[in-house]
Amino acid sequence: MSIMKDQDLSTFTEALRRENLKLTPQRKKIFSTIAESDEHWEVDDLVYRFWESEDRISRATIYRTLDILVDYGFVRKVDFGEGRSRYEYAADKKYHDHMICEECGEIFEFTDENLRKHQERLCEIFDFTPSKHVVQIYGLCSECQAEPDAGK
Amino acid sequence: MSIMKDQDLSTFTEALRRENLKLTPQRKKIFSTIAESDEHWEVDDLVYRFWESEDRISRATIYRTLDILVDYGFVRKVDFGEGRSRYEYAADKKYHDHMICEECGEIFEFTDENLRKHQERLCEIFDFTPSKHVVQIYGLCSECQAEPDAGK
DNA sequence: ATTTAATTGAGATTGAATCTCAATTAATGA
DNA sequence: TCATTAATTGAGATTCAATCTCAATTAAAT
Ligand SMILES: [Mn+2]
Ligand SMILES: [Mn+2]
Ligand SMILES: [Zn+2]
Ligand SMILES: [Zn+2]
Numbered sequence: 001m002s003i004m005k006d007q008d009l010s011t012f013t014e015a016l017r018r019e020n021l022k023l024t025p026q027r028k029k030i031f032s033t034i035a036e037s038d039e040h041w042e043v044d045d046l047v048y049r050f051w052e053s054e055d056r057i058s059r060a061t062i063y064r065t066l067d068i069l070v071d072y073g074f075v076r077k078v079d080f081g082e083g084r085s086r087y088e089y090a091a092d093k094k095y096h097d098h099m100i101c102e103e104c105g106e107i108f109e110f111t112d113e114n115l116r117k118h119q120e121r122l123c124e125i126f127d128f129t130p131s132k133h134v135v136q137i138y139g140l141c142s143e144c145q146a147e148p149d150a151g152k
Numbered sequence: 153m154s155i156m157k158d159q160d161l162s163t164f165t166e167a168l169r170r171e172n173l174k175l176t177p178q179r180k181k182i183f184s185t186i187a188e189s190d191e192h193w194e195v196d197d198l199v200y201r202f203w204e205s206e207d208r209i210s211r212a213t214i215y216r217t218l219d220i221l222v223d224y225g226f227v228r229k230v231d232f233g234e235g236r237s238r239y240e241y242a243a244d245k246k247y248h249d250h251m252i253c254e255e256c257g258e259i260f261e262f263t264d265e266n267l268r269k270h271q272e273r274l275c276e277i278f279d280f281t282p283s284k285h286v287v288q289i290y291g292l293c294s295e296c297q298a299e300p301d302a303g304k
Numbered sequence: 305a306t307t308t309a310a311t312t313g314a315g316a317t318t319g320a321a322t323c324t325c326a327a328t329t330a331a332t333g334a
Numbered sequence: 335t336c337a338t339t340a341a342t343t344g345a346g347a348t349t350c351a352a353t354c355t356c357a358a359t360t361a362a363a364t
Contacts, residue, residue, distance in 0.1 A: 022330050022341055043320085058344045063321065081231060083352085084320055099280050108278060115270050119289060122262060128251050130291035137271060139282035174310055174361050195351085210313045215352065235321085236351055 008035060008074065008091045015072050026057050030065045034075060040086045040107055080107070080136070097135035103144035160187060160226065160243045167224050178209050182217045186227060192238045192259055232259070232288070249287040255296035 012031055013023050033049065043062060050057045066087060069075040076090040080100050095116065099108040115135065123130045164183055165175050185201065195214060202209045218239060221227040228242040232252050247268065251260040267287065275282045 017331095020331095020341080024330070024342065026343075056344095059320095060322080060345085061343060064342085079231070079233060099275075099278060101280075102283065108280070110274060110278070112270065112274060115267070115274075118264065118267050118270065119287075122264060122267075123251075123289060123291070126251060126260060126262070127294040127297070128253075128260070128289065128291055129297055130289050131254065132290040134286060134288040134290070135271075136286040137275060137280065137282050138284040138286070139275070139280055142279040145279070145281055172310080172362095176311065176361070178312075208313095211351095212314085212353080213312060216311085 012069075012072070012074060016068075021068070025055075026061050027065050027068075029055075030057065030062060031069070031074070034069070034087075034089055035091075037089065039088050039109075040078065040080075041088075042084055042086050081138075097133075097137075099137045099139070099141070101141035101144055102138055103140055106141055106143075108141065164221075164224070164226060168220075173220070177207075178213050179217050179220075181207075182209065182214060183221070183226070186221070186239075186241055187243075189241065191240050191261075192230065192232075193240075194236055194238050233290075249285075249289075251289045251291070251293070253293035253296055254290055255292055258293055258295075260293065 009028070009031055012027075016023050016027070029050070030046065033046065037045070043059070043066070046062055047057075047059060050062075066075060066077075070077050070087075074089070074091050076088050078086045078088060078098070080086060080098070094111070096109045096111045097115070099110065101107075116133075119130070119133055122128075161180070161183055164179075168175050168179070181202070182198065185198065189197070195211070195218070198214055199209075199211060202214075218227060218229075222229050222239075226241070226243050228240050230238050230240060230250070232238060232250070246263070248261045248263045249267070251262065252258075253260075268285070271282070271285055274280075
């Protein structure tokens with residue numbers, strides 16, 4: 001685990017203490033696994049990863065810990081309309097949006113400051129105080145346009 | 153039912169015939185109810201409305217009919233992260249996006265051509281062929297900023 | 305009127321997410 | 335180090351939206 005992520009872990013530890021929550025082995029393990037995970041993983045990715053390891057962690061605990069991590073801003077919850085949630089480690093990553101290929105499932109991240117500013121302006125017009133923006137573009141990625149079966 | 157919506161119904165009828173599907177009383181009733189419904193309704197809104205009427209329609213049939221209507225483009229399915237889907241009658245309404253107040257649940261629609269064009273440009277850059285865009289802004293509406301309990 | 309493939313509805317099933325509660329454990333401080 | 339206490343865990347039950355199954359019904363075409 002990198003220096004940066006060790007820092008994150010101690011930030012997590014402090015946040016827990018601040019709210020009188022305990023630093024349990026389960027929470028520690030979930031945190032460090034997440035910090036090393038691929039992007040946009042789902043709960044079962046964690047469940048099965050732990051399942052194969054020495055000490056399993058129950059679904060309930062995983063869900064509960066994720067809620068805390070989302071609250072604290074270490075993890076972002078994303079919904080690509082699959083009927084279940086995905087998550088991404090947020091601590092070392094700035095604002096971005098997603099393109100989702102409906103053929104191969106690949107997810108492309110992009111950042112567009114103009115897009116962001118447009119939205120801010122709209123909020124001003126509506127006198128709306130935003131807490132969260134969702135921008136998603138569904139369609140066919142470059143590969144899948146060429147060969148419709150590429151991703152299968 | 154307006155002239156416009158009668159036209160829609162016959163378009164629906166034709167679409168059904170084209171695919172060898174039958175025009176049943178249930179489908180007719182669902183269609184006309186939808187065409188008169190408020191925006192962003194959910195399945196249970198329909199279920200209960202039919203429940204109180206003469207002839208009830210089963211959940212399964214409602215879901216199946218909605219799938220067809222979404223396929224044909226008469227209805228748009230929207231997800232505001234509530235754990236269930238909402239729908240809106242699409243036939244007489246052009247492109248728009250949504251602001252969702254997290255306090256009172258109100259949904260505001262807006263249309264911004266620049267935003268749309270920005271997204272188109274991004275798709276070109278990524279060589280991505282879009283089929284669907286989702287833009288949602290969650291936060292506090294004007295009313296709810298002033299009085300946090302306004303919507304309760 | 306007959307034929308046939310599509311449709312319906314009741315109820316079972318799935319799958320994600322949440323809840324319950326008894327047993328366990330981290331944290332605090334004497 | 336040990337006792338106290340409130341937080342945590344895990345197994346399994348529960349919830350809820352959505353989908354599936356299948357026998358009975360029905361729209362539509364001839
Ligand atoms: Mn991402
Ligand atoms: Mn709308
Ligand atoms: Zn693709
Ligand atoms: Zn509001």
